[in-house]
Amino acid sequence: MVKNPNSPTALLLRERFPTPAALASASMSSLLEIRGKAYVLSDAKLIELQQLAAQSIGTRDLLRQRGLVLEQTQLIRELQLLQQHIEQLEQEIKTIVEQAREGKILASMGIGLIQVATIIATIGNIENFPNAGSLKSHFGWAPAVAQSGKTLDWTGQTRGGLRTIKQMMFLVVAHVIKQDTQWALLYHRLVEKRCPYDERRGVRVGRLRVFGRVAGQMIETMYALLKLDAEVLSNVPNGQEPPAPTLYDPDVHRRHREGHYQPLKSSPRKASITLLPPILSE
Numbered sequence: 001m002v003k004n005p006n007s008p009t010a011l012l013l014r015e016r017f018p019t020p021a022a023l024a025s026a027s028m029s030s031l032l033e034i035r036g037k038a039y040v041l042s043d044a045k046l047i048e049l050q051q052l053a054a055q056s057i058g059t060r061d062l063l064r065q066r067g068l069v070l071e072q073t074q075l076i077r078e079l080q081l082l083q084q085h086i087e088q089l090e091q092e093i094k095t096i097v098e099q100a101r102e103g104k105i106l107a108s109m110g111i112g113l114i115q116v117a118t119i120i121a122t123i124g125n126i127e128n129f130p131n132a133g134s135l136k137s138h139f140g141w142a143p144a145v146a147q148s149g150k151t152l153d154w155t156g157q158t159r160g161g162l163r164t165i166k167q168m169m170f171l172v173v174a175h176v177i178k179q180d181t182q183w184a185l186l187y188h189r190l191v192e193k194r195c196p197y198d199e200r201r202g203v204r205v206g207r208l209r210v211f212g213r214v215a216g217q218m219i220e221t222m223y224a225l226l227k228l229d230a231e232v233l234s235n236v237p238n239g240q241e242p243p244a245p246t247l248y249d250p251d252v253h254r255r256h257r258e259g260h261y262q263p264l265k266s267s268p269r270k271a272s273i274t275l276l277p278p279i280l281s282e
Contacts, residue, residue, distance in 0.1 A: 020056035140166030
C-alpha cells in the first residue's frame with residue numbers, strides 16, 4: 001500500500017493502529033484523518049488495507065501483542081528522533097555551504113547543496129591537488145586507456161578513486177543533463193556523435209563514456225574555479241576583505257563551446273631579455 005514503510009504516513013498508521021485488529025476495526029474517518037494529504041492512499045486502498053488486516057495471520061495472544069506494540073512504539077519514536085536529527089543536520093549543512101566561498105562556487109554549477117558539501121569534504125584543500133587530472137583521479141572519473149599497438153584498444157574509466165564521490169558525481173551529471181544547461185547540450189551532442197543506435201533495443205549504446213566525459217569536464221571546471229579562488233585569497237592582505245569569488249558563468253561556458261575560449265586568469269607576459277650590442281672600446 002505504502003512504498004516506504006518508514007514514511008510519515010506509514011509511521012503514523014503503525015503508531016495509531018499498532019496491531020492488525022486495531023486497524024481492521026478502525027473507522028474510515030480516523031483513517032482519512034491520518035492519511036491527510038497523502039493521496040497515494042486512496043479510499044479504495046484504505047478499505048483494502050483494512051480487509052488485509054482482518055485476514056492477517058499474526059499472533060492473537062494478548063501478552064505477546066502487548067510486547068510487540070511496546071517494542072514497535074519505541075522503535076518508531078527512535079526512528080522519528082533520528083529523522084529529526086538528520087533534517088537538522090542537513091539544514092545546518094545547507095546554511096554553512098550557502099555562506100562558504102567554495103559552496104557558492106560549486107553551487108553556481110547547478111549542484112545541490114548536500115552534494116556540494118560532500119565534494120568540499122572530499123577535496124579538503126584544493127592545494128592538495130597539483131592539477132585537474134589528479135582531482136579527477138581522486139574522484140574516480142579519470143580516463144583509462146589500454147593499447148597494445150596491434151589488437152588491444154580499450155578506453156574506460158579508472159578503477160581508482162573514492163567510490164562514494166564517484167557515485168555521487170554520476171548522480172550530479174544525471175541531474176545537470178536533465179536541466180537547461182551547457183552540460184546537457186554537451187551530453188546530447190556527444191551522444192548523437194559517439195553513441196551508435198541499437199535498432200534492436202531502440203537506444204543508443206555507450207552513453208556511460210559520455211557521462212565520464214561530462215563528469216571530467218565538470219571536475220576540471222571545479223578545479224579551475226577553486227584554484228583561482230585559492231590564489232586570490234592567498235594574495236589578500238591580512239585584515240582586508242577578500243573580493244567575491246568567481247562563479248561559474250553559463251554564458252562564458254557557451255562562448256567557450258562556440259570556440260571563443262577565454263582563460264579564467266590572464267597570465268603575465270614572460271619577461272624578455274634584450275641583448276645589447278657589445279660596446280667597442282676605442
